[in-house]
Amino acid sequence: MFKEVFDQHSWEEVKSSIYAKTSADVERALAKEKRALEDFKALISPAALPYLEQMARLSQAATRKRFGKTIQMYVPLYLSNECQNICTYCAFSLDNKIRRRTLTNAEILQEIAVLKQMGYDHVLLVTGEANHTVGVPYLKNAIELVRPYFSHISMEVQPLYQDEYEILMAAGLNTVLVYQETYHQDNYKIHHPKGNKSNFNYRLATPDRLGKAGIHKMGLGVLIGLEDWRTDCFYTALHLNYLEKTYWQTKYSISFPRLRPIEVGTIDNTALKSFATYMSDKELVQLICAYRLFNEEVELSMSTRESEKFRNHIIKLGITSISAGSKTNPGGYAVAPQSLEQFEISDERSPQEIAQMIRQQGYEPVWKDWDHALEISKKL
Amino acid sequence: MLETSALTIAGKTFSSRLFTGTGKFNAAALMEDALLASGSELVTVALKRIDLGGKQDDILSHLNHPQFSLLPNTSGVRTAKEAVFAAQLAREALETNWLKLEIHPDPKYLLPDPIETLKAAQELVKLGFIVLPYVHADPVLCKHLEEAGTAAVMPLGAPIGSNKGLRTRDLLEIIIEQSKIPVVVDAGIGAPSHAAEALEIGADAVLVNTAIAVSENPVQMALAFKLAVEAGRMAFEAKLAPTKNFAEASSPLTAFLED
Numbered sequence: 001m002f003k004e005v006f007d008q009h010s011w012e013e014v015k016s017s018i019y020a021k022t023s024a025d026v027e028r029a030l031a032k033e034k035r036a037l038e039d040f041k042a043l044i045s046p047a048a049l050p051y052l053e054q055m056a057r058l059s060q061a062a063t064r065k066r067f068g069k070t071i072q073m074y075v076p077l078y079l080s081n082e083c084q085n086i087c088t089y090c091a092f093s094l095d096n097k098i099r100r101r102t103l104t105n106a107e108i109l110q111e112i113a114v115l116k117q118m119g120y121d122h123v124l125l126v127t128g129e130a131n132h133t134v135g136v137p138y139l140k141n142a143i144e145l146v147r148p149y150f151s152h153i154s155m156e157v158q159p160l161y162q163d164e165y166e167i168l169m170a171a172g173l174n175t176v177l178v179y180q181e182t183y184h185q186d187n188y189k190i191h192h193p194k195g196n197k198s199n200f201n202y203r204l205a206t207p208d209r210l211g212k213a214g215i216h217k218m219g220l221g222v223l224i225g226l227e228d229w230r231t232d233c234f235y236t237a238l239h240l241n242y243l244e245k246t247y248w249q250t251k252y253s254i255s256f257p258r259l260r261p262i263e264v265g266t267i268d269n270t271a272l273k274s275f276a277t278y279m280s281d282k283e284l285v286q287l288i289c290a291y292r293l294f295n296e297e298v299e300l301s302m303s304t305r306e307s308e309k310f311r312n313h314i315i316k317l318g319i320t321s322i323s324a325g326s327k328t329n330p331g332g333y334a335v336a337p338q339s340l341e342q343f344e345i346s347d348e349r350s351p352q353e354i355a356q357m358i359r360q361q362g363y364e365p366v367w368k369d370w371d372h373a374l375e376i377s378k379k380l
Numbered sequence: 381m382l383e384t385s386a387l388t389i390a391g392k393t394f395s396s397r398l399f400t401g402t403g404k405f406n407a408a409a410l411m412e413d414a415l416l417a418s419g420s421e422l423v424t425v426a427l428k429r430i431d432l433g434g435k436q437d438d439i440l441s442h443l444n445h446p447q448f449s450l451l452p453n454t455s456g457v458r459t460a461k462e463a464v465f466a467a468q469l470a471r472e473a474l475e476t477n478w479l480k481l482e483i484h485p486d487p488k489y490l491l492p493d494p495i496e497t498l499k500a501a502q503e504l505v506k507l508g509f510i511v512l513p514y515v516h517a518d519p520v521l522c523k524h525l526e527e528a529g530t531a532a533v534m535p536l537g538a539p540i541g542s543n544k545g546l547r548t549r550d551l552l553e554i555i556i557e558q559s560k561i562p563v564v565v566d567a568g569i570g571a572p573s574h575a576a577e578a579l580e581i582g583a584d585a586v587l588v589n590t591a592i593a594v595s596e597n598p599v600q601m602a603l604a605f606k607l608a609v610e611a612g613r614m615a616f617e618a619k620l621a622p623t624k625n626f627a628e629a630s631s632p633l634t635a636f637l638e639d
Contacts, residue, residue, distance in 0.1 A: 064404075064594050065541060065542075065543065065590065065594060066541055067404070068403060068404020068405065068406070068590070068593050068594055069404065069405065069406030069593075069594065070403075070404060070405075070406070217487075244488060248485075248486055248488070249458055249485045249486065249487070250487070251487040297487070297488045297489070359407065362406050363406050364405065364406045364407050364408070366429070368428070368429060368430070368431060369428055369429060370428050370456065371427055371428045371432065371456075371466075373427065373432065373465065373466055373469045374427065374428055374454070374456040374457050374462060374466050375456075375457075375462065376459070376461055376462045376465060
């Protein structure tokens with residue numbers, strides 16, 4: 001279990017070793033063909049910032065070699081904003097007085113119709129955590145409902161048990177995203193004071209449960225802005241390293257959702273205003289390139305949280321998938337477009353506009369890259 | 381111009397010994413131009429990328445040329461069972477019983493699983509498929525596959541997408557020496573010189589994708605591969621002069637016999 005690896009790395013020691021990296025460490029890391037965790041530390045350290053252009057060049061070449069000149073397209077479908085957790089940064093937090101909605105079958109179908117019109121074939125189902133109303137039976141039903149329309153179904157919901165994942169995989173689930181939010185064990189409790197989500201260790205073991213269930217792909221990440229991003233992203237890399245060796249038949253992707261100052265203003269909660277660190281655009285590029293130089297095979301995913309300009313330029317630097325035209329409120333595409341979004345998106349261009357932008361950069365937007373036909377549940 | 385001999389696999393004759401892939405291109409139209417320039421007659425397509433239901437698929441519509449035969453591949457499957465299921469869907473959707481069998485349960489390096497591949501090959505041959513399995517450069521495995529009835533074997537030159545060339549050359553030479561079925565070097569061929577080398581050592585064909593798709597000018601690179609494959613084959617048929625480490629001007633060790 002990852003916990004054993006995790007316990008061997010103290011936050012403070014990791015943090016100080018990252019900040020102690022020198023330009024010599026960075027140059028050594030850049031010169032290597034295969035890079036280890038210590039090299040990753042150097043590449044995310046402040047010492048690597050002057051090497052950004054070189055990192056970007058290497059990242060671009062490595063990404064093209066593995067993924068070609070293609071970018072995968074996906075879109076989130078929010079099914080519910082009911083949530084029993086308090087998360088200090090989230091609009092769906094239990095203590096936030098908003099109208100709660102969980103989509104019915106008819107409403108899900110209405111939303112799907114819009115997504116299909118946009119051209120999507122890969123959907124990401126998203127919910128809060130409300131186990132009584134949005135538990136495994138609800139999720140299984142939703143997966144069965146959307147399956148005929150999409151060749152790749154991803155899910156980002158509360159952590160589940162292994163047997164529950166197996167049930168959903170048999171129903172057609174291909175990928176699960178589960179972000180640790182932060183690997184800072186003490187402060188995790190401050191960001192997640194109430195609800196099942198406040199159990200750090202249960203969340204930390206989720207990728208192990210997914211791996212044991214034999215999931216096709218899983219997505220990792222931290223919420224950048226909660227704690228020191230460099231340290232948190234080192235733990236993400238450490239986690240990835242462990243998972244690749246342990247659950248070697250599973251594919252992995254990494255996301256890097258960044259808390260933005262603009263989100264603070266949208267929710268009436270003072271705790272939101274004190275991010276531990278603010279990550280600049282330059283640092284986000286550094287992180288993306290560092291992930292790529294550390295691991296040439298991992299998928300890197302970019303959401304609509306980022307600005308138009310940033311997304312235009314990041315296409316060529318190492319990412320492999322992108323969402324577009326996203327709504328982060330249940331019913332946002334057709335049923336209830338006016339309801340409160342989980343987070344404010346920055347890039348409001350339509351999927352077709354994004355696809356056009358990708359083509360203009362000399363890349364091909366890929367809508368379909370999986371097929372249910374290729375996956376037979378272990379249980380059959 | 382001197383003609384080289386044609387290649388026959390499962391009764392089908394190919395004048396081009398360059399097989400190509402369709403992934404990683406930045407536009408389907410560019411892929412089409414590059415594949416046409418390559419002269420390739422056998423083009424592999426990933427089931428996961430194509431729309432198995434509709435006929436409006438973007439990739440397939442650009443492969444609609446009489447010279448292209450399609451070779452569906454099972455990229456993405458992790459077991460023999462999944463491969464057999466996918467093969468049947470491919471046969472139905474693309475109306476061909478040709479199949480590039482690839483089973484790589486390891487999504488990181490996409491290395492083929494020899495055990496599952498042999499199991500699937502045995503099953504698929506019974507089901508009437510023309511099976512071209514992607515495998516490690518393992519001479520014993522290749523003999524087992526031949527005995528199972530595969531139409532060719534496709535051993536790797538280096539890890540897929542690595543562009544590193546014939547890192548497995550010693551083993552490929554054994555496979556070529558022992559094989560009664562065509563040997564197609566698949567994966568790892570990163571430059572026309574690698575392709576020429578494969579043909580020179582007697583490989584029957586090569587399959588190239590990344591090196592063409594990811595180059596700055598895929599059409600020109602496709603043509604370069606076409607020429608390299610032709611040159612390599614021609615050299616093989618002309619019989620290369622043996623390599624020597626030193627000049628042999630006289631015979632100092634045995635000259636006394638002539639005294």
